[in-house]
Amino acid sequence: MTVLAIRNLAKAYGGVQAVRDVSFAVAAGELLAMIGPNGAGKTTCFNMLNGQVAPDAGSVEFEGRSLLGLSPRQIWRLGVGRTFQITATFGSMTVRENVQMALLSHHRRLWSMTALATRSFAGDADALLARVGMREQADRPCAVLAYGDLKRVELAVALASRPRLLLMDEPTAGMAPRERNELMQLAAELARRGGIAVLFTEHDMDVVFTHADRVIVLSGGELIAEGPPDAVRADARVREVYLGSGNA
Amino acid sequence: MGSVPFFFMSASSILIQFLNGLASASSLFLVAAGLSLIFGVTRIINFAHGSLFMLGMYLAVALAPMLGFWWSVPLAALAVAAFGALVEATLLRRLYAAPELLQLLATFALVLVIKDFTLWAWGPEDLLGPRAPGMDGAVRIAGLRYPEYDLFLIGFGPLVLGALWFLLRRTRWGTLVRAATQDREMAGALGVNQRWLFTSVFALGALLAGLGGAVQIPREPATLFIDLQIISDAFVVVVVGGLGSIPGAFLAALLIAEIKSFCIGLGYSKITLVVEFIVMAVVLIVRPWGLLGRMPAQTRGPGALELPLALPSRNALVALGGTALALALVPLLSAGYTLVLLTDILVFALFAVSLHFIMGPGGLHSFGHAAYFGLGAYGAGLLLLKGGVPMELALVFAPLLAVLGALVFGWFCVRLSGVYLAMLTLAFAQITWSVMFQWDAFTGGSNGLIGIWPSSWLSSKTAYYYLTLATCVGAIALLWRVLYSPFGYALRAGRDSPLRADAIGIDVRAQQWAAFVFAGLFAGLAGALFAFSKGSISPEALAVPRSVDGLVMVLLGGIQTLTGPVWGAALFIWLQDVVSRSVDYWRAVIGAVVLFLVLVFPQGVTGFLRERFAR
Amino acid sequence: MLEVSGLNAAYGRAHILFDLAFEARAGEVAVLLGRNGAGKSTTLKSIIGIVRPLAGEVHFFGRPIQHLQPYQIARLGVGYVPEDRRIFTDLTVMENLEIGRQPPREGAPRWTPAKLFELFPNLGRMQDRLGARMSGGEQQMLTIARTLMGNPRAILLDEPSEGLAPVIVEQMVRTIRELKTQGLTVLLCEQNLHFARQVADRAYVIEKGQLRGSGTLDEVREEYQQV
Structure with missing residues (x-):
């Protein structure tokens, strides 16, 4: 089942065509990797999906509903979760409180001035933290967590709204190899079990070729290849503009 | 002319x-x-x-x-x-x-x-x-x-x-x-x-x-x-031109000097005070980083790490309750000047706590919080003197004038952040000050309003002290309690990471705006209590130094603690009282003391004590 | 030539490094391997003086430098290339190079903009371009070139391959090899084993601020993959 459908997306900045005529789709339970050299248009593409940048042309449909013109907030409410390239969490709160904030927002309780925030949805938050393996660290302040653990917290936060689509911008940037694989395995597991569609950008080719179900390659704002990892890896054009000889 | x-x-x-x-x-x-x-x-x-x-x-x-x-x-x-x-x-x-x-x-x-x-x-x-x-x-x-x-x-x-x-x-x-x-x-x-x-x-x-x-x-x-006059002008020029842009400063200086010059030439010299701030407000709304400025890059270096907000322990609650009780017993031991000083301290503690509400958890560094204090004070005076409203009702409704001001000003302010936000709050406070200062017929101009006394049953120092104590303790407790609610947490979330807050559906601006108005309400309440305690009100109540007093109290006590602003207010008011009564050059003494405290306790006094003893 | 012993460092109350000891000998490439948060960046920042060590010593050509200011350490001939590049985006390529410029130094290769443009031909073609208008790969080249303008005897590189496309990473390998042949000592932080293997003479594995292993890259490989 197609969760996200992108058709003929285009965006220009001051005369430079950052993205031109890009179309692809992501299905439920599928991990789709978006790769390409710096400046290929990955970030622009990503930001057009989550409402930060308005495209010049084309359509973005989530479960058959257009996302164009919606704010990041509205898109999140429809069921699109996201993680950031550089982790963004609430540093002055504990791990549990971070997830509680997402739950409070999901249940539209953010304006309550009478409830006690720390007592709201604590059980639900712990259940989500257990799913990402962070239950033991629930009471630690986010500001002192290790990087890989912050990424897990972000996953738990993203899951709080029961999303059907997860957007992950360079999820494993800055992590050691073993951590990378653990995080992506977790993401894959959550996706398959919950039928969540996952779209991620990534620079680490080990991660891409181990965990992605499908890969799309952008270069110069255009989609130059699409397919299963092995086929993309063998593609001559992809090797030339991006992968190189494969030694590095 | x-x-x-x-x-x-x-x-x-x-x-x-x-x-x-x-x-x-x-x-x-x-x-x-x-x-x-x-x-x-x-x-x-x-x-x-x-x-x-x-x-x-x-x-x-x-x-x-x-x-x-x-x-x-x-x-x-x-x-x-x-x-x-x-x-x-x-x-x-x-x-x-x-x-x-x-x-x-x-x-x-x-x-x-x-x-x-x-x-x-x-x-x-x-x-x-x-x-x-x-x-x-x-x-x-x-x-x-x-x-x-x-x-x-x-x-x-x-x-x-x-x-x-x-x-x-x-x-x-x-x-x-x-x-x-x-x-x-x-x-x-x-x-x-x-x-x-x-x-x-x-x-x-x-x-x-x-x-x-x-x-x-x-x-x-x-x-x-001329010092504060020039610094306000220079702030406006720098912010209008874009912080850090020298050509921007030139352009803005031209723009503002020309507008002022024509105001004077046309005979509207009274509005020159206001006009530059209006120009600034307009520019900041259209171009939030000034005419030639750019969005500021993220600041580098480890910021002060704030700890999670733990629910207060039983001991802490007992200690706070004990303090309130001790304050309630003071009139039995002493009357006269001690009560006047304590009334002042309570009023400014509420003012400082309301400022801390938006500054600390909200991350909105207001340099013009005195505007809401002053609006509350003028509201009380005007309701009583011009509206003929009984004092009790005037006290209840006066803060609504501050709310009105905070609603209008806050709408603009929450669109900005950091230094720009600080400057805009200062600008709005200056506008409010100018109106009060120049509208002789209505606000009494530079002389202000006199004869704002409480009703007869509250006219003794002791009675008014109890009114102030009950109101301020209640209001402070309410402000603190709200910080533990989902609303208060959402406010901190917006401060910690606006990006993440937005991505999980928190309407950061709306919550900040609400917090701004909420804080304005309590600053206004403090202002109204202040007016009735002094019997008069002058534009000084909302001038720049009063806003800075609030900042000093919050920072002196420690912005990262809840109770800090209260101790900061007590210390500041007491110090001001002692020094101004005994020394000619009391401003210099206060300045020197503040410099000393800043150098010795960069995390505020309460922050220092906590760091030192609470480990 | 660069010797670290008993190094301890902290950010506020968080203790990051515990009794680290390692060395980089003249003219070799030494690699600190470790995952994010292991303390690699803090180690380099302690050497250049941005982070003040709590305890321990850093010797550069036999001279203790741990008490010096960053600019003093830089003027002794230690070059630092940070992880996040930190190009002066408001300045042009030439101006960025000017910031790094220091007088020629005895016993170190002498760099001029012309020589650097031979090493990084891309930069030579965009001398007046603002840092803000460069791609990630170009910025990475500029940050290295800028540091070389100080004619350093040793250079500290913090994860130079991070976030770069594989083709650019290959170029980075060639650059580091070239610096080594010029006689520079290189201390490198990395998580990327493929990359480290191609340049390293000596490797150290760091985990949670402590040294877990040292030797050639092949010798420490097992240990690294376990952390």
Whole structure:
């Protein structure tokens, strides 16, 4: 089942065509990797999906509903979760409180001035933290967590709204190899079990070729290849503009 | 001269007003350029920049009889530069790693010290400067007489702009300054000696301020009030032009000086106070980073780490309850002055807690919180005197005037952040002040309102003390309790990471706006209590120094703690009371004490105690 | 030539490094391997003086430098290339190079903009371009070139391959090899084993601020993959 459908997306900045005529789709339970050299248009593409940048042309449909013109907030409410390239969490709160904030927002309780925030949805938050393996660290302040653990917290936060689509911008940037694989395995597991569609950008080719179900390659704002990892890896054009000889 | 519609001005008087604007712009530009330069490199907003301008004026006036005007100007500027270098090397250098609000506090303490030094050295009278020899005549322009010296000033501003451009764009020093403006730590790691660079930048900035003051002496007298007036003007120019942009400062100085000049020319001199702030508000709404400014890069370096907000322990609650109870027993032991002082402390504790509500958890650094305090105070006075409303009802409804102000001003303010937000809050406070100050018929103008006394059953000091105690304790408890609610947490979430807050559906702006109004309500309540305790109200209640008092209280107590602002308020009010009763130059003493505290307790007093004992 | 012993460092209350000891000998490439948060960046920042060590010593050519300011350490001939590049984006390529410029140094290769443009031909074609208008790969080249303008005897590189496309990473390998042949000592932080293997003479594994292993890259490989 197609969760996200992108058709003929285009965006220009001051005369430079950052993205031109890009179309692809992501299905439920599928991990789709978006790769390409710096400046290929990955970030622009990503930001057009989550409402930060308005495209010049084309359509973005989530479960058959257009996302164009919606704010990041509205898109999140429809069921699109996201993680950031550089982790963004609430540093002055504990791990549990971070997830509680997402739950409070999901249940539209953010304006309550009478409830006690720390007592709201604590059980639900712990259940989500257990799913990402962070239950033991629930009471630690986010500001002192290790990087890989912050990424897990972000996953738990993203899951709080029961999303059907997860957007992950360079999820494993800055992590050691073993951590990378653990995080992506977790993401894959959550996706398959919950039928969540996952779209991620990534620079680490080990991660891409181990965990992605499908890969799309952008270069110069255009989609130059699409397919299963092995086929993309063998593609001559992809090797030339991006992968190189494969030694590095 | 009465007000004249624009189209009745003759072409020649339009020209003269235009030239007047150009001449005023030059001096304004010099100060603003220095402020901007210093901020760019050191990230310190130098509140004392207007004081440096004032020093430049007084020094030039003092030197002129001995050396002649043309020598006194550069020498005064150099003396101010040397003073600036000294201040940087002995004081500010120790504060570069401190939170930016604390740096600001330190520079404000300098304002107090310099003001009292000037008072001590030159006395309270305005000093008239000499005319510029060789340029004391006038030329005929379009049939009207125009001072030669003003023509000189018109050329002087662009000359300095050109010199600064050359220095920054064409010399190695300038390249280093621009690099350090962006990332001083990285510049250091590449072998750039920052200490020397910072001191030289500060000296140049001070030189420009001193020069700006010195060249003004043929045009206006040196006064003790010019420091805060100039610093507000310079803030406006820098913010309108774009923080860190020298050409932006020039453009903004022109714009504002011209608008002011035409306001005066048209006979609306009263609104000149307000008009520059209106210009600023409009510019910031259309271009949030100023005319030629850019979105500020994210600041580097580890910020102070705030701990999660734990629910208060039973012991803490008992201690707070005990304090309230002890306060309730005070009238049994003592009456008279102690109660008056405690009433003041309670009122300002509420004011400080309401400011902390938006500043700490909200991350909205307001420099104009006194506006809401003052609106509450004026609301009480006006309801009682003009509305004929009973005192009890006036106390209840007065804060609504503050709410109204916070609703309007807050809507604009939450669209900005950081320094820009601080400047806009200051601007709105200044507008409110101007209205109160100038609307003689309604607000009593500079004299304010008198005869605002409580009802007879509350007229004894003890009765009014109990009213204040109950109201303030209740209100403070309510403000604190809200911080533990989902609303309070959402506020902190928006401060910690606006990006993440937005991505999980938190409407950061709306919640900040609500918090701004909520805090305004309680500041207004404090203001209303204040009005009835004093029996009168004057524009001082919402002037810039009152807003700064609030900042001092919050920072003194420690912004990262809930109870800090209360202790900060108590300490500040008590100190002010003791010092102002026993010392002539009490401002300088307070300034020195604040400087000392900032240097010794960079995390605030409560923060220091917690760090020291709570481990 | 660069010797670290008993190094301890902290950010506020968080203790990051515990008794680290390692060395980089003249003219070799030493690699600190470790995952994010292991303390690699803090180690380099302690050497250049941005982070002040709590305890321990850093010797550069036999001279203790741990008490010096960053600019003093840089002027002794230690170059630092940070992880996040930290290009002066408001300055042009040439101006960025100017910030790094220091007088020629005895016993170190002498760099001029012309020589650097031979090493990084891309930069030579965009001398007046603002840092803000460069791609990630170009910025990475500029940050290295800028540091070389100080004619350093040793250079500290913090994860130079991070976030770069594989083709650019290959170029980075060639650059580091070239620096080594010029006689520079290189201390490198990395997580990327493929990359480290191609340049390293000596490797150290760091985990949670402590040294877990040292030797040639092949010798420490097992240990690294376990952390």
